[in-house]
Amino acid sequence: MAQSSYFVPSTAKWPIVGSVGLFFFALGAANWLNQGASGPWLFAIGVAIILLMMFGWFADVVRESQAGLYNEAVDTSFRHGMIWFIFSEVMFFAAFFGALFYARMFSVPWLGGEGTGAMTNALLYPSFEAVWPTHGPAQLGGDFQTIPGFGLPLLNTLILLTSGVTITMAHWALKRAQRGALIVWMIATIVLACIFLSIQSYEYVHAYRDLGLTLGSGIYGSTFFMLTGFHGLHVIIGTIILIIVTLRCAFGHFTKKNHFAFEAGAWYWHFVDVVWLGLFIFVYVV
Amino acid sequence: MSQETTAHHDDHHAHHPTGMARWVFSTNHKEIGTMYLIFSLAMFLVGGAMALVIRAELFAPGLQLVNPEFFNQMTTMHALVMIFGAVMPAFVGLANWMVPLMIGAPDMALPRMNNWSFWILPFAFTLLLMTLFMPSGGPASGWTLYPPLSLQGGNSLAFVILAIHLMGISSIMGAINIIATILNMRAPGMTLLRMPLFVWTWLITAFLLIAVMPVLAGAVTMLLTDRFFGTSFFNAAGGGDPVLYQHIFWFFGHPEVYILILPAFGIVSEIIPTFSRKRLFGYTSMVYATASIAFLSFIVWAHHMFTVGMPLGAMLFFMYATMVIAVPTGVKIFNWIATMWRGSMSFETPMLFALGFVVLFTIGGLSGLMLAIVPANFQYHDTYFVVAHFHYVLVTGAVFAIMAAVYYWLPKWTGHMYNEKLGKIHFWWSTIWVNVLFFPQHYLGLAGMPRRIPDYAVQFTEFNMISSIGGFMYGFGQLLFVYIIWQCVRGGETANAQVWEGARGLEWTVPSPAPLHTFDTPPLVDDSVAVHKDNLS
């Protein structure tokens, strides 16, 4: 009977744990930002609770899935959940891309005297010329250099694109029930992800130490670090997902037909990949 | 489409928890819906109290009761609490209760996440409201949090931003759940074009929520980093632009106002046919109108910023695009009226509120059109005319529709009829005083009284006094609403499954009160159940 019916758990203890965790997280973060002494502690407690919640919640779901409680309809609901979640993430990035485009197409040219900005430029910032990259008329953050696109970022692009291929290979192996190949391809993907992250971290250190490029380098620094930073955060999350999925592959949780967790992870990975392409083009190259 | 057969509830085997645990751990769409609605009512009263502080201060010119700083905190908090705490959770609560019942689903698609969506809210609002008790006070920059002003406030900014993040997470998860439920959990035969309009409007609203809540999250994150981490998104000295914030905010903000009204359209489209004892006129056009409104809502945002100095071409584009929205909105109003045409109408409380909605929301829509005219907008942007506009669409629009929905479905939820006489009194009391409250604000705005100020020139005194009296009468009248609900939950005439003679749809096929689990075995849906198909004649 359980096979064909829609599974509705009777109670859920993890959500309230998650809410408490989020509360401490937010309370701690706000306190911390305002220099409150308790901030970091509350924040750490919040993070710990959230991690506990995620671990416990996913463990429950894995257990139920292994017990065969989920039918096809539940699977479809999960798919909807993941797709729309990724869509919401896309829109989050869209806000930052929007800021980048706006700065490049409007605010910087206006400050430089274009269009209706003529008087602003003449009266407030007479010496400011609209060029990109810029740290604005007040030259916030001091002189800086940018990271050329056709160096490490290009390498990173190739790495991420390759990881998109390797995860697809893994999927094919899974669909052919070749567990060995599956795990090898997954590990390859994870290794590529880690290389990507290392290069990114190296680049950040380089930017701060040698190039004078920081979060405070005007609008260029703001858009550069916020876009690549949030992307990097998503790569980290994606890598954790990949690791967990790989472990589950190793435990033999997935079958040829039934492996939604794998697919969700792969979708997420492709999303991270596509965002990077946007970054590569609009942040580094153009 | 839906492939599920029956539902399997754990608690058929294990026993259902009782007491507090029942609510805290619930995965049941009816219990969670109830919590949403109660939370929303509580926030409605909190936000209402703030509004009364505002109206008390504005009763007479000069500063009497509160200092300007606190006044600004009240206007800011009132808006945030009402939008994110009262109206949105009320709609999500109604969706929780009614969407599964209307499409013949055993529960929401993702029941655990449903619990989480709700339980984030009380924490988020604790975070928001606690700023009022901090030494530097609550946020005072208006709910739109425009920089640079919002960056110059006290400690509250970080709390507000994180609270908004939590509300956003809650809304996004709620919306994902609703979409998954509607797309995946419909009973066999419940095709998309057989769905009740409330379901349709919520489907589209959920899409809007997922599309724009993350954009708001991005906007406030940029505020946060500008304030605390030295970025220059909104700082011209660094090459950014404060106006950029307004663009991003209103890219969220305008779809948001439709998030606040589309479910209301759905509710009214359920109620008017019932009490006209006719099918809904122009069902398909209603669906298309809703979809076009949602689409257009993405390309009109700059009508909130006509005075910031945009290029002329942009102003013209946003003016015309905004006016185009009047077309699908007009289609809706036309359809509601056509539904009533030659119907055998009766005027129970839900119908009264729905009719009040149609008339008064239209007033708000028309003042919106006036505001959309660029040269005219220059005159009354940021005046009380705007305040009058959005309160007509939000109070006599969204809130009236929510109250209509509560009266309409309360018998289904509780198994009792509410007190019809008191309900009617509540309607007339609200309708009269809400107009006394908001109508004079049109004149104040046209005469030039700016919004968000604690003091004003003496020539505005009379209209402000009238408005304040209306505010207090309307406000205290809502306690009657609370009483009616309380009374109906406690007891009253027993309601049968059908409740309303002319009502159609699956929710009326289950007993009143609806048992905890409904449609464990999905019903078969054909045209005779579909709400808009006419088989009454």
Ligand code: HEM
């Ligand atoms: C017929 C459709 C509508 C039109 C043409 C319209 C137009 C406008 C315009 C032009 C403004 C900007 C006024 C100004 O600041 O100068 C405005 C403000 C506003 N509208 Fe509407 N509107 C419409 C419907 C709605 C609806 C349905 C809602 C919500 C349920 C709504 C809520 C608001 C709010 C909250 C504001 C003020 C935001 C703020 O500045 O705090 N409007 N509207």
Ligand SMILES: [Cu+2]
């Ligand atoms: Cu708008």
